[in-house]
Amino acid sequence: MLLILFSLVFFISCNRKNKFREKYHYYRAINGRDTADLTISKSKNYFKGEFKIMYGSKAIMDSGYVRGKIVGDTLIGNYYYISYGGQGESLPITLLMRNKKLIYGSGVLTKWLGFRYFDTEIPIDFESPKYIFEKINENVK
Template structure:
């Protein structure tokens, strides 16, 4: 049996994926959230921790897709330090600020998502501000 594999490539047409990393902080009354985010091409990943007035911290990983000025994905975190949860996660980029979306959520094959008609970024609890040299 004979297989022929043929490929064509143009060395001058290398596709370079844009990547960036940054750290952010948001304060809402006695609560504080931190976010370390890395964006590569059309995906993002990072770590998020929400400190609820020193009573408990929800901390874990975020990941998802970049769609224009929106980042849509999920937040897999340790809740109350006792149980793992996964919820929808959305950010809207505005300069050096990221607003964390809120709204009704659904699930599709155990993957959480925001219901498009219910996702909002106005009057949200956490608006992250980029911090320099964390």
């Protein structure tokens, strides 16, 4: 009887882990000598993940995490990172999903009470992006 109860608890806990397992998507963008890696998990309305930018080599980089909301085909959030040789920073980030790629948007930054955000009066530019992320295989990372 005890063995059956133990087996039942084990089976339920295994199923629970599988039910809530997050699925990550891996992306990479290259701009000249710079490489950016983005790993994100998406739900219906939100995303989160890791973001790393390597400047010229792997020795100099910014790395941290991203999180935010999904509005239509756009991911809007913040990038919390530690700059190479610096301290913790936070920047707004906007990514447009188009043709199975993520386009890194740029805009004019405004600061209020220490928080940086995109100026709402000036549209985000997706036409000349610094990075265009393409999906890569998890093993390439």
